[in-house]
Amino acid sequence: MRLLHLEASGRPVLTNFHGKPIPPYAILSHRWGDSELLFEDLGSEAYKEKKDGVRKLKFCAKQAAEDNLQYFWIDTCCIDKWNNRERSRAINSMFRWYRNATRCYVFLSDVLVPTATDTYQCNEWEASFRASEWFTRGWTLQELIAPVSVEFFTREGWRLGNKASLEQLVHEITGIPLAALRDCPLDQFTTSERMTWANNRQTTEEEDSVYCLLGILDVAMPVSYREGRENALRRLYIEIEATSSAPSIIPFSQNDHFVGRESQLAELEAKLFGDKRTATTLAIIGPGGTGKSQLALELAYRTRQKNKNCLVFWIDANNVDSLDQSYASIAQKLDIPGWADEKVHVKQLVKRRLERERVRQCLLIFDNAEDISRGSSGLSVAREVNLADYLPQSDLCSVVLTATDINTAMRELAPDTAKRMLENYLDIPISASEQQQLEQQQLLQELSYLPLAIIQAAAYINTTGVTLQQYQLLLERQNEHTPGHSSKPSEDKEQERTTKNPVATTLFISIDEIQRSNTLAADYLFLTACVAQKDIPLDLLAANQPGERESAVNIISRYALITRRPADSALDVHRLVHRALREWLQQQKQLGQWTQYAITQLYRVFPDNDHQNRSKWRRLLPHAKHALSYSCAGLDGGDRSNLLWKYAMTLFSDGQYNEAEQLFVQVMETRKRVLGQEHPGTLTSVASLASTYRNQGRWKEAEELDVQVMETRKRVLGEEHPDTLASVANLASTYWNQGRWKEAEELDVQLDVQVMETSKRVLGEEHPDTLTSMANLASTYWNQGRWREAEELDVQVMETRKRVLGEEHPATLTSVANLASTYWNQGRWKEAEELDVQVMETRKRVLGEEHPDTLTSMNNLAFTLKSQSRDMEAFSLIEACFQLRKQVLGDEHPHTKSSLRALTQWQSSLIMNESNAKKLADTTIRSSA
The missing domain is CATH 3.40.50.300 (P-loop containing nucleotide triphosphate hydrolases)
Incomplete structure (x- = not known):
């Protein structure tokens, strides 16, 4: 569970309490508006632009402070909704989170008072209170019932009363029994009685009218927003009845x-x-x-x-x-x-x-x-x-x-089964007349008895109201105008049964109708062809008004061309539909145009590589990869290059160095050609490529680029420019990784002191760049064996980063790991072990078990255990580290070789004293700041 608090500067900070005792907290209940603060907004200054969200956050923080509560929770910005696993877990935990809150503040955005005084006559606000939409929403039901303390506030932040003082009024508005409002155990009420409390409450998605009851009924079940209300209700009843049978999870009706x-x-x-x-x-x-x-x-x-x-x-x-x-x-x-x-x-x-x-x-x-x-x-x-x-x-x-058997042709259903399927999907029953039965048989033959084609045909007939005969004529006309499909393998390597593809034919018929009825819906359909087929975020679908987007998406959904994923704010396209859409765009010579449009939309929503955006960029990566993989003259411009840069930076942050390298080379070559070889943007791309080489253990190639960037920046930007100083630091790091200590130290001591003092003066003592320069100086002291001086700076950097960036920020974890390495070199192994374990477990959760930084943590912990003569534990850990490094970094990476050396030596002798351990070429690894 994440909780918010405000720094002294007023900046909101998220703290993750996974695996830790959760402190007392306040919780906000509100209705969502169009300008809510989201999880990803808190990583930058952009959050200030969300005026409605900022107003609610400040209100909640102010009330919590008055109630002596440091922490508070707001659903919009405390849940990373781009992380599917986290969101699913949050939905199942929501009732408990409200129940465990010390205070629940209900922010009634549509309740105003005529005077700004502390005391009101009931008739001044009661009518507005009774009419508030907060009482009509599905999810606010549990937010009223679950918490012990519920307080109501107006839009201006004036307190109207609490659940106890206003219980009669709340009872009259909601019909909820007074006993339930007084926190009587909910199992004292029957299931049917609790379900009636949600009567007449509305939800944006129809399934939510069922899901909002899960906590109230003490039921846990997977959500599946595409199933519809009746199916969700049916599953709910099954779960209720199943309390005496074996647990099961079937997320679809x-x-x-x-x-x-x-x-x-x-x-x-x-x-x-x-x-x-x-x-x-x-x-x-x-x-x-x-x-x-x-x-x-x-x-x-x-x-x-x-x-x-x-x-x-x-x-x-x-x-x-x-x-x-x-x-x-x-x-x-x-x-x-x-x-x-x-x-x-x-x-x-x-x-x-x-x-x-x-x-x-x-x-x-x-x-x-x-x-x-x-x-x-x-x-x-x-x-x-x-x-x-x-x-x-x-x-x-x-x-x-x-x-999917990609070597098997598309197989049709048995004629009788296909007939029943068509009848089941059609809204209007097929009569028993000989004519309609014949038309049905002919239509199914045209559709090759393929289920997906039958479903799309039925959807078209239901939506437009055409007859079976009219639809068959459309099929015949479409087949006449559709050229035969290429004999070359398709993109997903599925082969077609014949040159006629009924899925493509039914799709093309639907496209014609959609283009006539709603151009925005057609635009959305074409965009989906230019990104990956699954989990397409609605954020990619631009619209002037939210209602326009919803209407257009509903249209293509009615034609059975997409599958809605409301819980993820996304949609899916069947792979056969996706392939046929691309074929249609190629026939119209529009695939390049729509790919460029998709790239523009992706660049608009793709985040930077701040760690708080990790879940978001991971969901967008397959779409960026798909769009950028299309090669066409004229697609080399600004948005494509900029998206490539963002894509490369996020891959680099995720430890995918080989893939990042390929993209950085593309960006560098484009910038050289468009901006010139000495443009700051070009030099930044060269420096990033050098960093990638460093992380691959390719020190010589990194050094060559580092020198090039440093010399050019000195000449173009000046010797004291922050970018110039950063390039000097990078070169020093490259020297250090090659064991060229003297050259590294000559650059380091003078540079680090200069950079640190300049950063403090220009940027401030807590600026991230200042902290990086302090960490670099600490690393220089560490390399020189000046452990106490290194420790002093390490502690200072770690504590500041915890406060400024948060305890789980990758930079914070790096500073904790560096302090652990300083302890290790002083023989303070227990202290080092405690920090090593903390870093390794957090990196596993935040970065992933196979991220190179996580593997570095495993390496360091193994050496710390070995230094304490815990040989078997150390051997087991270094063996796992070696296998993962071999898989992720490759056999030739220096870190892989380091792990292999340690593994070989420890295997030959599981008893190794401290002096022998320190003779290894690589021991604990000091991370780049």
Whole structure:
């Protein structure tokens, strides 16, 4: 849980209390407006522009201070909504967070008072209070009931009373029993009674009218915003009834339109659960659009209905993050001790728990299992994942995988099944007349009995009101004007059954109609073709008014061309639709134009590489990669180059140095050509490329660029310019990494003192650049063995960074790690160990387990343990560090070789005294400031 507090300067600061005792805090209840402060806004001065959000934040901070509370919580800016796992966990924790708050302040933005006095007559504000929309919203229901202390304030911040003093009035407005308002245990009320409290309350998304009851009903279930209110309600009832049966997670409602496939279902059930059980792991394989996930979903529901004692868990295997999020949900559902601890490996917790099951069967369904090797969080470098690492080794655990067979042609449904599917998806029933039955048969033949094409055709017919015969004529005309598809492999390597692609044909028909009815909807559709197909943020869809965007998105949703993801403020496009859209744009010679537009929109929303934006940039990376991968003359301009720069910087921050290098070279060459070789922007790109070489252990190449940048900046900017001094520091760092101590020291001592004093005078003692210069001087003292002087500066930098940047900022963690290395060199190993563990665990959580900085922490902790003669612990850790460095950095990286040397020496002799340990070429690593 994150909490806010204000510094003396009035700047809001977030503190993460993961794994720590949570202090008393106040919490805000409010209705969202158009100018709310968001999590990513707090990392820069941009937050000041959000006037409504700033007003609420200041109000909450002021009230908390008056109640002697340092910390407070506001949903808009305390949850990183770009982080899917965090957002999911927050939704399930919300009721508890409100319940545990010391004070809850209700900010009624639509309640005004006629006078600015402390005392009001009831009739002066009661009418406005009764009419407040706060009482009509779904999510504010739990915010009224959960906290013990609820206080109501007007827009101006005047206190009207609290839940106790206004209970009769609140009871009359809401109909909630007085006992519930007086914090009577909610299990004293029936389920149906609690559900009536939400009657007549509205939510932006229809499913939220159900989800807002989860905490009140003490139910935990996954949210699935595309399911609709009725399906969400049905799942809620299942969860309520399931309190006496085995826990399960099926995030989607049973498909009322599901038809056929009975023989396949029977075969799956027999192999997994029958008397002559023949398999524990099965795969449902087929091309996109053939209903693999729907078949697996039907299997999940039938298994649960037939065997109440069977655990059934649906796992999104689309990527590593979604896998981990699914396992975290399972751990929470099973209430495994330690599931909420950020330091534990949830995957291992769940595996061990399921392997210990001796009575109950378990069914795990991994949906989209073929995609998990495509990388975590959209990072450009694929993180290979062995699915076996996620599978429990138990005879009672059955596993079903859905995956696309990219070498298999698109397969059609059986004619009878296709017929029932079309009838289920059409709003108007097909009559039994011979004519309509014939038209239906002809239409299905034209659609090749392919499920996705049938769904799109039905959506068009439902939306426009055309007849089956009219739609068939549209198909015939479209096929006449659509050239045959290329025999070359498609982008996703799926091959088509014939030159006729019914999914593309139905799409092209829908495009024609959408272009006629709503040009903005068509624009959105074309933009989706130029970015990655999944998790497309609505932020990319520009509109003059929010209502325009919502209307346009709803239109393309009605044509079954996208899938809404309201919880993520995003949408998905089926891979076959995505491919066909690109083909259509190529036919119209518009793919380059729309790719350029997508790049412009991406540059508009893509964040800088401040660590607080990490979740946001990780979700945008696959879209940037997709758009930037398109090569076309005329796409070399400003927005593309600027997006490349942002993309490269975020990859660098994520430790993806090889990928960042390729992009930095592109940016550097473009800037040289457009801006000139001595332009500050060009030199910055060269310096960044040099930093990438340093992090790859390519010291000579880094040195060559460092010298070039330093000399040019001296001539162009002057010897005392901050950028010039930074380039000198970079060169010194390169010398130091090559073991050229004397050359490094000659640059360092003079430079660091000069830079530090200049920074203090010009920027101030707490400016990040000043702190960096102090840290650099501390590193120079450290290299010279002047431990006490280094320690004094290390402590000062660490404490200031904690206060200014926050305890989990990467720069703060670097300063903690550097202090630990100073302790290590003084033989203060227990103190060093405490800091090493803290840094390693935090970096795992914030940066990821495979980030190079995390691996440096593992290395340092291993040496600290070795120095305390804890040989087996040290050996185990350095072995893990070596394997990860080999995977992430490569065999030839100096850090990989360092780990290998240590591993070899420790393996040959697990008993090594302190003096021998210090003879190793590399011991603890002092990080760059």
